[in-house]
Amino acid sequence: MKSFGKKRLFGSLKKSLGAAAAVVGVALASPVQAGDTIKIGFGMALTGGLAGAGKGALIAMQVWAEDVNARGGILGKPVELVYYDDQTNPATVPGIYTKLLDVDEVDFVVSGYGTNLIAPAMPIVMQRGLVFPALFGLAVNEKFKYDNYFQIMPAGPEPMTDWSRGFFSIAMAQDPPPKTIALVGADAEFARNAVKGARETAEKLGLEIVYDESYHPRTADFSPIVNAIQARNPDIVFVGSYPPDSVGMVKAATEVGLKAKLFGGGMVGLQFASIMTALGPKLNGIVNYDFWVPEPTLRFEGVEEFLAKYQTAAEGKGVDPLGYYLQPYAYAYLQVLDQAITAAGSMDHAEIGKHMRDAEFDTVVGKVKFAPNGEWAKTRVLMVQYQGIEDSELATFTKQGTRVVLYPNEWVSGTINYPYAE
Amino acid sequence: MRLDAFHVVAAAVALLGAAVTIFDLLPINKFAFFAGYVVLQYVVLATAWNIMGGYMGYVNFGTAGFFAVGAYTSVVLYNLMQAPLIVMIPVAGAVCALLGLGMGYLTLRLRGVFFAIATLALAIVLETLVVNWDYVGGATGAYILRAREIAPFGDYVEFLFFVMLLLAIFAVSAARWIERSKIGRGFAAIRDDEVAAECAGVPTLRLKLIATTVSGFLMGVAGAPFVLYVGFVEPSSAFNLVYAVNSIAMPMIGGATTWAGPLIGALLLGSVQQVATVTISSELNLLIVGVLLVFFVIAAPEGIVGLVRKWRGGGR
Numbered sequence: 001m002k003s004f005g006k007k008r009l010f011g012s013l014k015k016s017l018g019a020a021a022a023v024v025g026v027a028l029a030s031p032v033q034a035g036d037t038i039k040i041g042f043g044m045a046l047t048g049g050l051a052g053a054g055k056g057a058l059i060a061m062q063v064w065a066e067d068v069n070a071r072g073g074i075l076g077k078p079v080e081l082v083y084y085d086d087q088t089n090p091a092t093v094p095g096i097y098t099k100l101l102d103v104d105e106v107d108f109v110v111s112g113y114g115t116n117l118i119a120p121a122m123p124i125v126m127q128r129g130l131v132f133p134a135l136f137g138l139a140v141n142e143k144f145k146y147d148n149y150f151q152i153m154p155a156g157p158e159p160m161t162d163w164s165r166g167f168f169s170i171a172m173a174q175d176p177p178p179k180t181i182a183l184v185g186a187d188a189e190f191a192r193n194a195v196k197g198a199r200e201t202a203e204k205l206g207l208e209i210v211y212d213e214s215y216h217p218r219t220a221d222f223s224p225i226v227n228a229i230q231a232r233n234p235d236i237v238f239v240g241s242y243p244p245d246s247v248g249m250v251k252a253a254t255e256v257g258l259k260a261k262l263f264g265g266g267m268v269g270l271q272f273a274s275i276m277t278a279l280g281p282k283l284n285g286i287v288n289y290d291f292w293v294p295e296p297t298l299r300f301e302g303v304e305e306f307l308a309k310y311q312t313a314a315e316g317k318g319v320d321p322l323g324y325y326l327q328p329y330a331y332a333y334l335q336v337l338d339q340a341i342t343a344a345g346s347m348d349h350a351e352i353g354k355h356m357r358d359a360e361f362d363t364v365v366g367k368v369k370f371a372p373n374g375e376w377a378k379t380r381v382l383m384v385q386y387q388g389i390e391d392s393e394l395a396t397f398t399k400q401g402t403r404v405v406l407y408p409n410e411w412v413s414g415t416i417n418y419p420y421a422e
Numbered sequence: 423m424r425l426d427a428f429h430v431v432a433a434a435v436a437l438l439g440a441a442v443t444i445f446d447l448l449p450i451n452k453f454a455f456f457a458g459y460v461v462l463q464y465v466v467l468a469t470a471w472n473i474m475g476g477y478m479g480y481v482n483f484g485t486a487g488f489f490a491v492g493a494y495t496s497v498v499l500y501n502l503m504q505a506p507l508i509v510m511i512p513v514a515g516a517v518c519a520l521l522g523l524g525m526g527y528l529t530l531r532l533r534g535v536f537f538a539i540a541t542l543a544l545a546i547v548l549e550t551l552v553v554n555w556d557y558v559g560g561a562t563g564a565y566i567l568r569a570r571e572i573a574p575f576g577d578y579v580e581f582l583f584f585v586m587l588l589l590a591i592f593a594v595s596a597a598r599w600i601e602r603s604k605i606g607r608g609f610a611a612i613r614d615d616e617v618a619a620e621c622a623g624v625p626t627l628r629l630k631l632i633a634t635t636v637s638g639f640l641m642g643v644a645g646a647p648f649v650l651y652v653g654f655v656e657p658s659s660a661f662n663l664v665y666a667v668n669s670i671a672m673p674m675i676g677g678a679t680t681w682a683g684p685l686i687g688a689l690l691l692g693s694v695q696q697v698a699t700v701t702i703s704s705e706l707n708l709l710i711v712g713v714l715l716v717f718f719v720i721a722a723p724e725g726i727v728g729l730v731r732k733w734r735g736g737g738r
Binding site for chain 2: 084085087089090091092093094095096098099102103115116119120122123126127143144186187188189191192193216
């Protein structure tokens with residue numbers, strides 16, 4: 001093997017280091033746009049596993065910025081969104097938020113989508129004492145205990161157990177109430193938490209757990225799992241799953257002819273237009289969590305105007321065409337920030353944080369009030385049942401009555417079809 | 423060991439690192455420390471990969487597995503005794519060295535694509551173990567609350583940057599020493615023709631075990647500070663395939679047969695990726711590694727070091 005001359009090597013090394021430094025230098029020297037604007041910075045999953053949802057959230061946030069600027073901005077200043085693609089990779093998040101704060105000099109930061117991408121930003125925002133509105137994180141603040149963290153997903157003050165509370169409330173209200181339960185979930189972050197909460201609630205209620213298994217997130221065939229559940233003959237089945245496995249689980253339940261009386265719970269993805277249209281009538285009877293559905297009890301002020309704008313903006317962009325699940329909340333967490341800045345009358349984060357802790361906010365997802373841990377003061381994880389779905393047309397899922405709200409009581413919009421097997 | 427220009431440069435870089443992190447001698451933006459940390463982390467990973475892949479010709483697709491085991495060793499130490507980083511790094515290195523040794527025993531009868539697949543499988547097996555191990559957070563992940571400041575560095579991330587800088591210097595120095603030693607010549611013999619090397623008396627099995635152990639050790643030490651940098655670790659990010667892809671791409675781009683290759687490749691590709699994240703910030707990001715790899719495979723199969731050699735008329 002030829003060796004490389006020391007001097008030459010040192011010379012080429014110097015050149016390479018110089019080139020790399022120049023590249024970094026360009027980034028560091030990017031001109032900070034001066035101007036009388038309020039800059040809001042964030043990372044968002046525009047590529048990677050959560051890109052579909054992340055892009056939808058970004059459109060919703062851009063609709064919010066247009067709305068705010070059309071009415072004259074906040075405190076008389078227009079708002080500007082500064083965002084980067086976090087690639088659904090937590091390792092990119094610390095760098096992105098430091099760049100936003102130190103190079104772009106944003107006035108506020110808000111989180112990207114999802115627990116894994118919120119948590120890595122926490123040490124940075126905490127160090128600087130910033131208010132931090134967060135989008136769909138599950139129990140992120142349990143360890144950090146940061147008083148300026150405000151999470152918009154309506155999981156409630158005890159997110160682990162509040163998530164499945166509605167599912168059990170509905171089950172135990174039936175006559176006769178169920179006695180046995182099967183718990184099944186993916187070996188991944190959200191699903192584990194959802195099933196853990198469901199297990200705790202089932203034990204408290206004295207339900208006999210006849211099946212309690214998890215499966216690998218890349219599982220493709222769910223028939224063996226559903227057959228194993230069927231063999232134990234549980235009264236109800238709680239599932240914690242991600243979009244691909246939710247589809248697999250629903251298809252398997254239909255093919256196997258699952259005989260449970262209640263089926264669903266924490267299945268992510270059944271709220272997405274593409275999955276609803278793919279599954280069509282197979283969804284009938286499933287009781288699953290949701291955050292917003294087009295039912296009369298949930299027509300909050302501004303939500304339909306927002307959805308109309310979102311649906312126009314989303315056309316042809318490969319994102320959820322309805323935008324019922326995440327998008328109203330992506331709009332709402334900026335509304336909360338907007339109202340808090342306006343009420344504080346300044347850009348002082350301590351003042352704004354105090355207002356966010358104390359006040360109640362009117363948003364497109366209804367009234368929002370935060371608990372001391374930054375979660376919603378009262379859970380509003382809806383349990384909805386898919387009913388009367390006869391085709392797979394997108395328009396079907398925009399109709400009232402296809403996803404009937406069964407829980408919480410104040411938002412109920414119909415009655416349950418029970419049992420699921422019928 | 424004779425001191426030469428390399429050692430002078432290494433010492434100067436370490437001193438410069440200390441100057442900017444401890445004494446804030448240069449007005450460097452904090453973002454540079456965050457981005458720099460990631461680039462230096464790739465210097466360690468690419469150098470570690472190159473000891474097996476470049477020097478010996480055994481392609482390891484399991485970098486993410488070793489990196490994650492290093493990271494999760496830190497989680498275990500933190501949960502057990504709130505151990506400081508200075509303890510996490512050597513222990514993570516030792517655990518990964520043992521893992522490398524074990525992998526060596528189990529897989530070194532395999533060659534070529536079969537060895538590569540076995541290392542990929544190892545990473546998947548390790549991920550499955552971590553997913554089902556609740557003590558380190560399982561599938562839901564684990565948090566480590568890092569201190570905001572640490573004396574004499576001030577900001578904790580500046581400390582992490584300095585630590586990773588020292589680890590990078592150590593990794594490159596070790597790789598350079600190996601390359602120039604008897605061991606390195608043995609590695610090169612295995613890469614050129616393993617059977618011929620064995621016949622010529624090169625202790626191939628022992629050398630392969632040394633390579634997997636040293637490579638594993640370096641990958642482990644690179645993973646140890648990761649949880650403190652991110653503050654939160656969960657299996658899908660720690661075992662992310664991007665670590666494996668980058669640690670292969672960087673030596674390929676820089677030049678895989680010499681210690682300078684992974685260093686140049688990591689500095690170049692790592693910096694471009696960091697800049698692209700906050701400038702291009704779209705799907706185009708993902709193209710960068712692929713396009714650069716294809717370009718270098720076609721135009722410069724021996725990487726940048728090979729190009730420079732050719733440009734200068736074939737080295738010494």
